[in-house]
Amino acid sequence: xxxxxxxxxxxxxxxxxxxxxxxxxxxxxILAVVTGLVCAGIEIARVPVLRQxxxxxxxxSRNTPLLVQLYFLYFGLPKLGVVWSAEQCAIVGLGxxxxxxxxxxxxxxxxxxxxxxxxxxYVLGLSPWQTLSHVVVPQAIxxxxxxxxxxxxxxxxxxxxxxxxxxxxxxxxxxxxxGMYYDTYESLFLLIVTYLVILLPISLLxxxxxRRFDYERR
Amino acid sequence: xxxxxxxxxxxxxxxxxxxxxxxxWIAGVSVALSVPVGLIVGWLMTMKNPVVRLLTxxxxxxxxxxxxxxxLFIAFYGFAQAWNWNLDATGACVFVFVLWGGAELGDLVRGxxxxxxxxxxxxxYVLGLSGWQTFTKVILPxxxxxxxxxxxxxxxxxxxxxxxxxxxxxVEVIKVGQQIIDANRFQYPTGTLWIYGVIFLMYFIVCxxxxxxxxxxxxxxxxx
Amino acid sequence: xxxxxxxxxxxxxxVRHLVxxxxxxxxxxxxxxxxxxxxxxxxxIVGPSGSGKSTLLRTIAGLEPIQGGxxxxxxxxxxxxxxxxxxxxxxxxxxxxxTRVGMVFQSYDLFPNKTVLGNITLAPTLVQxxxxxxxxxxxxxxxxxxxxxDRKNAWPHELSGGQRQRVAICRALILHPEVLLFDEVxxxxxxxxxxxxxxxxxxxxxxxxxxxxxxxxxxxARAIADQIILLEGGDIVEQSDDAEAFFxxxxxxxxxxxxxxxxxxRHRKPAETTA
Numbered sequence: 001x002x003x004x005x006x007x008x009x010x011x012x013x014x015x016x017x018x019x020x021x022x023x024x025x026x027x028x029x030i031l032a033v034v035t036g037l038v039c040a041g042i043e044i045a046r047v048p049v050l051r052q053x054x055x056x057x058x059x060x061s062r063n064t065p066l067l068v069q070l071y072f073l074y075f076g077l078p079k080l081g082v083v084w085s086a087e088q089c090a091i092v093g094l095g096x097x098x099x100x101x102x103x104x105x106x107x108x109x110x111x112x113x114x115x116x117x118x119x120x121x122y123v124l125g126l127s128p129w130q131t132l133s134h135v136v137v138p139q140a141i142x143x144x145x146x147x148x149x150x151x152x153x154x155x156x157x158x159x160x161x162x163x164x165x166x167x168x169x170x171x172x173x174x175x176x177x178x179g180m181y182y183d184t185y186e187s188l189f190l191l192i193v194t195y196l197v198i199l200l201p202i203s204l205l206x207x208x209x210x211r212r213f214d215y216e217r218r
Numbered sequence: 219x220x221x222x223x224x225x226x227x228x229x230x231x232x233x234x235x236x237x238x239x240x241x242x243w244i245a246g247v248s249v250a251l252s253v254p255v256g257l258i259v260g261w262l263m264t265m266k267n268p269v270v271r272l273l274t275x276x277x278x279x280x281x282x283x284x285x286x287x288x289x290l291f292i293a294f295y296g297f298a299q300a301w302n303w304n305l306d307a308t309g310a311c312v313f314v315f316v317l318w319g320g321a322e323l324g325d326l327v328r329g330x331x332x333x334x335x336x337x338x339x340x341x342x343y344v345l346g347l348s349g350w351q352t353f354t355k356v357i358l359p360x361x362x363x364x365x366x367x368x369x370x371x372x373x374x375x376x377x378x379x380x381x382x383x384x385x386x387x388x389v390e391v392i393k394v395g396q397q398i399i400d401a402n403r404f405q406y407p408t409g410t411l412w413i414y415g416v417i418f419l420m421y422f423i424v425c426x427x428x429x430x431x432x433x434x435x436x437x438x439x440x441x442x
Numbered sequence: 443x444x445x446x447x448x449x450x451x452x453x454x455x456x457v458r459h460l461v462x463x464x465x466x467x468x469x470x471x472x473x474x475x476x477x478x479x480x481x482x483x484x485x486x487i488v489g490p491s492g493s494g495k496s497t498l499l500r501t502i503a504g505l506e507p508i509q510g511g512x513x514x515x516x517x518x519x520x521x522x523x524x525x526x527x528x529x530x531x532x533x534x535x536x537x538x539x540x541t542r543v544g545m546v547f548q549s550y551d552l553f554p555n556k557t558v559l560g561n562i563t564l565a566p567t568l569v570q571x572x573x574x575x576x577x578x579x580x581x582x583x584x585x586x587x588x589x590x591x592d593r594k595n596a597w598p599h600e601l602s603g604g605q606r607q608r609v610a611i612c613r614a615l616i617l618h619p620e621v622l623l624f625d626e627v628x629x630x631x632x633x634x635x636x637x638x639x640x641x642x643x644x645x646x647x648x649x650x651x652x653x654x655x656x657x658x659x660x661x662x663a664r665a666i667a668d669q670i671i672l673l674e675g676g677d678i679v680e681q682s683d684d685a686e687a688f689f690x691x692x693x694x695x696x697x698x699x700x701x702x703x704x705x706x707x708r709h710r711k712p713a714e715t716t717a
Contacts, residue, residue: 063374063425065381068392068418075399076411079221120551123503123544124565124617125537134564138555153283160285164385171287184295191288199283215554215599 006186010177014194017173021198024087024169025156028094032155033148035095036102043107054103061100067161069093074165090162094155101151109144110136142213149206153199170194221408225416230398234413237394238420240308244390245377248312252319252372259320260327274324281321286379289314294386307386315376326368330361363439370432374425381421391417454516455479455502455543455621455654461510462494462501462676465528471497473676475511479621479669482650486663486685489673490700495656498673499623502654503545504533515542515620537569544619546610549630552598558585559594562613570617577616584612588642604635608642615651622646624655640666660704664689672697 039054061069070093074086084092113136121131163172174191178184224230263274281289294310305313334357342352384392395413402409455478462472471494479485487495500506501521502513507530510523520539552561562581566572585591588608598606607627614622624643628636640662647653647666657663663670667685671678672694680697682688692698 059426059429060422063378063429064418064421065378067381067384068414068421071392072411072414072418076414079408079411114550116547116549116551117553119503119505119532120545120547120553122505122532123540124613125541125569126565127537127569130568134568135553135555139553142555157283157285160287161382163287171285171291174288174291178291178295184299188292188296191291192284195284195288203283215597 031095032098035099105147237391248315255320256323259324459511544614
């Protein structure tokens with residue numbers, strides 16, 4: 001059986017850890033969404049040169065682990081004179097990883113919009129800007145949401161890796177407690193519960209959002 | 219740039235490659251074992267039995283919602299204590315990756331099996347094919363086409379996730395890198411940048427071709 | 443409204459020596475096409491698949507650049523073909539001009555993010571800057587005309603294919619186009635829904651709407667057409683100002699063969715030979 005006294009005594013540590021996890025994740029996800037928007041925009045508009053750079057970035061980011069990206073950013077870059085905190089580094093790392101995933105989700109969403117939608121708007125006399133704001137973007141939001149939500153959950157999960165650069169997130173708390181007290185079950189129990197508490201509502205919210213924005217199903 | 223010479227020190231690159239081999243080995247064994255597990259899980263998921271469906275659902279959802287690092291901790295510390303099961307770090311990694319890969323692959327198998335139109339079964343029946351013939355000659359080839367690109371993608375994800383093994387103490391490519399950095403701390407203060415840079419590229423060189431293969435397969439079989 | 447009436451009285455579409463060529467193709471898809479659609483008439487284009495019918499409509503709507511000839515609306519040249527524009531995008535024609543040529547597509551052209559009313563009133567309010575209440579009023583009148591007044595707040599996905607196409611027709615009509623193009627609008631529909639759409643088009647023809655129709659429905663073409671052309675391989679094979687004559691007494695052998703593909707004669711053998 002679990003030692004409930006231990007659990008209740010150390011639960012606040014996990015709340016603190018959850019705070020760090022969420023702060024890093026929220027800023028990392030915002031950075032990822034912005035990066036994704038910019039990259040998707042460059043790819044769709046076929047901006048020369050920038051487009052090739054975006055492609056290289058996406059391939060590098062998607063085909064390497066976050067842990068290695070973080071180690072490079074946190075331990076490697078300071079040797080070049082970059083000075084930053086573990087928090088900044090974690091956010092940039094998550095943004096670097098997530099940006100490519102978000103870009104792909106957004107581009108994928110945009111590509112599923114049939115060409116005849118744009119043609120209809122053209123024939124009706126809508127300007128390119130009106131076509132974008134009234135026809136393309138609302139539909140692209142709807143078609144990108146499943147991918148973007150999946151990426152949000154993915155990035156929160158990936159944020160567990162920041163414990164490796166000494167950030168006191170949920171994962172770090174569990175590791176610390178196991179190391180100190182050998183109350184392994186209690187620590188693991190708290191670890192699982194904390195992640196479930198963070199991720200389950202987001203997962204449900206995601207499903208709801210998908211429904212809400214799916215023009216075919218609502 | 220100064221410090222890059224660390225890569226030319228005798229033994230540095232070979233040692234990193236040895237570390238990379240451990241990484242690739244863990245990933246390879248995990249992927250290989252995930253396939254049978256995934257096939258069984260996928261088959262279980264298409265069963266009508268509500269209890270089986272519920273259990274596989276819980277299994278899949280739990281694996282999916284937990285960070286892989288958390289799963290690794292649960293296996294490494296939790297199981298060791300629970301059954302006095304002295305799972306070493308490498309074993310814990312393979313165990314978790316197979317559970318995870320099996321779940322993901324199982325869901326892919328389920329999706330692939332369910333995506334095959336009923337008319338395929340019906341026309342096989344009308345043509346007089348047996349159940350086994352229908353499965354092996356008609357259903358499986360079509361399911362594989364949907365399965366293979368996603369499986370290659372999963373392999374890429376498993377390779378990347380193998381990086382977490384270092385956090386359990388497995389001496390793989392990152393750990394070897396750290397050892398090299400530590401040993402050369404005074405001679406090459408900027409070695410960190412180069413070693414992590416090389417490890418970054420090594421992962422890329424392993425994962426990128428897999429991504430390309432997955433993409434090609436997807437494109438080729440998309441319109442059939 | 444007076445301006446609307448003024449421009450429709452003499453509206454006609456005139457296509458002269460139109461050439462359409464795709465990049466990397468040795469043969470043009472439309473080769474020296476000339477015809478004109480008089481005001482208030484229904485002009486039908488028929489032809490086998492791949493004959494260039496749809497492409498012709500798309501060039502008139504400005505969706506595809508042309509490499510030769512002219513397209514005029516109401517005496518005013520709206521498109522002039524230029525060689526070397528094979529990979530150019532849609533025509534740069536003005537919004538106002540685009541509203542004067544309406545088009546209904548085969549399918550999937552209603553905006554899924556707008557209700558039926560939202561689809562119909564989008565262009566009048568946004569492009570023609572009309573009053574929203576006035577546009578809605580006309581939209582409802584149009585929906586009544588096509589028998590869909592009760593579905594005005596529905597989402598496109600809640601409608602059947604036939605209902606969607608009727609809404610798409612309303613969406614084009616509200617702009618009072620001088621010519622309305624129909625690109626195989628019933629081709630993607632279930633057979634029982636084809637009729638409701640064709641009935642709307644017949645009613646439009648009776649009301650004097652100038653229309654240019656591409657269709658595979660020969661019975662319908664015969665019923666609605668004032669004038670007709672048969673297109674094949676990018677050439678006009680037969681052109682007739684009297685559509686009925688085209689069906690009863692085609693001038694060319696090719697037209698005869700084309701029309702015969704829509705007839706079904708079962709040549710039963712005489713009883714004595716089978717016995």
